[in-house]
Amino acid sequence: GHGMSGEAPEAAAERNHGGAPLVPSGHSVSGVYESIADAIGNTPLVRLNRVTEGLAATVYVKLEYLNPLGSVKDRAALSMIEAAERSGELRPGGTVVEATSGNTGIALAAIAAARGYRSVVVVPDKSSAEKIALLRAYGAEVHISPGSRPSHHPEFVRNVARRLAAEIPGGWLAGQYDNPANPAAHRATTGPEIWVQTAGAVTHYVAGVGTGGTVSGAGAFLKAVSQDAVRVIGADPETSAYGGGDGRAWYVESVGHHLHPETEVDEWPSSYHRDVVDRIERVGDAEALRVLQRLAREEGMLLGGSSGTAIAAALRVARPLGPESVVVVIAPDSGRSYLSKYFDDDWLGRLGFPLFRAGSEPAVGAV
Numbered sequence: 001g002h003g004m005s006g007e008a009p010e011a012a013a014e015r016n017h018g019g020a021p022l023v024p025s026g027h028s029v030s031g032v033y034e035s036i037a038d039a040i041g042n043t044p045l046v047r048l049n050r051v052t053e054g055l056a057a058t059v060y061v062k063l064e065y066l067n068p069l070g071s072v073k074d075r076a077a078l079s080m081i082e083a084a085e086r087s088g089e090l091r092p093g094g095t096v097v098e099a100t101s102g103n104t105g106i107a108l109a110a111i112a113a114a115r116g117y118r119s120v121v122v123v124p125d126k127s128s129a130e131k132i133a134l135l136r137a138y139g140a141e142v143h144i145s146p147g148s149r150p151s152h153h154p155e156f157v158r159n160v161a162r163r164l165a166a167e168i169p170g171g172w173l174a175g176q177y178d179n180p181a182n183p184a185a186h187r188a189t190t191g192p193e194i195w196v197q198t199a200g201a202v203t204h205y206v207a208g209v210g211t212g213g214t215v216s217g218a219g220a221f222l223k224a225v226s227q228d229a230v231r232v233i234g235a236d237p238e239t240s241a242y243g244g245g246d247g248r249a250w251y252v253e254s255v256g257h258h259l260h261p262e263t264e265v266d267e268w269p270s271s272y273h274r275d276v277v278d279r280i281e282r283v284g285d286a287e288a289l290r291v292l293q294r295l296a297r298e299e300g301m302l303l304g305g306s307s308g309t310a311i312a313a314a315l316r317v318a319r320p321l322g323p324e325s326v327v328v329v330i331a332p333d334s335g336r337s338y339l340s341k342y343f344d345d346d347w348l349g350r351l352g353f354p355l356f357r358a359g360s361e362p363a364v365g366a367v
């Protein structure tokens with residue numbers, strides 16, 4: 001971003017007050033931007049202090065919900081749009097089309113709005129009502145498709161998006177599952193931010209795996225810059241195929257990979273680079289949701305389900321490590337998008353997670 005006058009805000013404050021700083025020391029001021037897209041990235045790392053009791057290692061959470069469109073996907077969406085603008089696939093007056101569980105679509109729709117493009121988003125029917133409302137608020141045309149269709153089925157979300165992109169004049173399919181600009185965004189921004197923020201002290205990098213862009217892109221950067229010293233750990237729902245699960249359904253949105261029950265053929269998205277990932281930690285819904293609740297009540301962090309998956313994995317990774325270890329884990333989005341699910345007593349009770357009902361104490365020592 002560029003300063004409004006080209007002068008640092010602190011300097012202006014100082015001048016106005018005859019040398020007395022307007023901004024208290026210890027409070028850093030930054031960020032005047034020319035558009036919403038310019039405000040993407042540079043999210044904070046915040047240390048976990050209470051759920052890490054008994055652990056020697058330091059665990060930092062990278063709070064991606066502080067991106068201006070609300071999630072880690074702001075980075076990939078901007079990167080994909082800019083690559084398509086450069087290649088000429090996306091032209092003025094064009095339409096951005098994507099299949100997404102929500103966050104990628106939200107970021108694409110908002111950046112499209114700011115740049116004068118239309119947007120069409122196809123979402124699986126298990127997406128939260130809040131995410132769908134958000135897409136519509138940014139002006140996206142939303143198509144809802146059954147999430148349970150195998151990959152060759154015409155109603156499979158990605159096939160619907162592909163068809164719409166071909167039918168709409170000026171349509172461009174973002175295609176986050178195999179668009180190299182997705183992992184490239186994390187190689188170019190998420191990874192370098194973590195390296196600089198930890199002053200090169202990061203030893204373990206943990207991220208949930210959806211398309212694989214976050215874990216692969218930042219993971220590749222951190223391995224390269226550390227000469228392979230940084231360990232990269234993917235966090236995956238227990239039954240998801242990335243970690244060798246049988247593909248049975250799970251509740252946490254936006255992470256994991258389903259096997260295709262009819263073909264039994266499996267293909268990893270090309271945004272997921274298996275060679276970068278040292279190991280996968282498999283985390284069940286109950287464990288992810290318990291960690292989510294503890295993060296809200298004990299750390300003041302209201303995070304989305306996939307953050308529960310990733311942070312549960314990070315706590316496992318940290319357990320055997322010594323005090324010199326620094327674990328950085330990605331929290332992709334905020335719990336505000338899931339108040340009617342992961343933080344709702346009725347939803348939890350209905351699905352057999354009564355353990356988490358409001359007023360009950362989190363199980364001691366359980367993470």
Ligand code: PMP
Pocket residue numbers: 071073101102103104208209210211212213214215253254255304306307332333
């Ligand atoms: N968590 C949330 C909430 C997401 O929206 C996504 C992206 N679908 C992910 C995790 C996974 O990120 P990635 O696609 O980069 O693997």
